[in-house]
Amino acid sequence: MWRQVAATARRVLLQLAHDRRTSGLLLVVPSVLMTLVRYAFTGQRAVFEGVGPMLLALFPFTVMFVVASVAMLRERSNGTLERLLAGPAGKGGLLAGYALAFGAATLLQVGVVLAVSLWGLSLKVGGSLWLVVLFALLDAWLGMALGLLLSAFARTEFQAVQFLPAFVLPQFLLCGLLVPRDQMAGALRLLSDFLPLSYAVDGVSRVAASGALTGALWTDLVVVAACIPVALALGALTLQRKGE
Template identity: 50%
Template sequence: MNPTRTLATAGRVLTQIRHDPRTVVLLLVVPALLIGLVAWIFTDTPVFQTIGPAILALFPFIVMFLVTSITTLRERRTGTLERLLSMPLGRSDFILGYTLAFGVLAVVQALIASGYALWVCGLDVAGDPWLLVAVAVTDAVLGSTLGLFASAFARTEFQVVQFMPLLVFPQILLGGIFLPRDQLPAGLQELSDWLPLSHAVDALNAVATDSHDAAYVGGQLLIIGAFAVAAVVFGALTLQRRTT
């Protein structure tokens, strides 16, 4: 890995996205608007206070997964990756550069979404609000790394979307968003322990209700981070130069 090449790759990706207003809006604004829509739907009810932390994990995760996977796939389909790798640019430089670029975007997105949920939508947090933000940021970065991983196996943008039922929907269903994980049927709770979004939802709920200490939340963050690192490593190992 060459730090200069990695930073150059990240800079190129950020420059491309900066000149694409629709992608910028999708990445930075849409998750906050969706959170606001949920808060509006459940105005004058306690529902948003109950599901708000989980929603804060869900929307940024999905958006980062889609944008990262489709953007990376486009690099292969257009031959950009093949041209880049013909130069002194290794696969790890490419993947880490993309991870860094979309990681920066994930941080900004999570900050906007968290701030909107807390100070505009009125999400009550019994614990440290900045700890909530830290979990939301890590969760958004996880969505980016899983998107990089999925892009290594897809041949078209449509196939990227097809990965959502495999990589995203099970995490939504079993992550504790619709039903607390300790109330899931036997077997499904154990399966949910192996899904990274479950740990993000657990950590956000723990901060929102102040039901666990910072050490517990830190442990959940380490688990989420381990999944993100694994996705980057496997994405680098399986990356193809070109999609045929």
């Protein structure tokens, strides 16, 4: 099992290394978007300080969601997934290998976007820097885990890409970025309580505001951290060995 995890992680990283454009996009897109937001709100510093931390959670989440779901789908559409599953390889090992590889790529991505935001764009963070790093990483990993899970429900890359508007955008709308969650209509508020991205965004904004390790912050941390292994385990379960 561990040998399979390590072999898969190594192979996925090799593929990323060979595909310079994808790795480049993976590394710089969140930072470029942060820069755009900063200058879109030029002269409205307070707005940037307000939404900036939330976007630190959202951009890596979104990029990793798309990259992970399309990568897994490619594995399915080029026949290698079926081939792996025809052999003794386990589904869990394969998925864990993907998580390890993309998880490692995320370290770099989040490092770059944090460096650009905190120093380049002088985004002010009230709380501990380490908590910001932790939340940004967890949020990116959450996006990756959900992407791997959702890819099981797509048959083509067309479908997988459409999970972005179908699955990510509703969370985007309800996570508290556009309207604070406590001002939403009851039903929407309730719905947003069930969406993992809400906790990811809440957590990072709480850290940015004060950074005190309150009960609410712990809740956010635990929910986001727990959703990652749950999504991966569900992903392993939904990966079908047999096809039509």
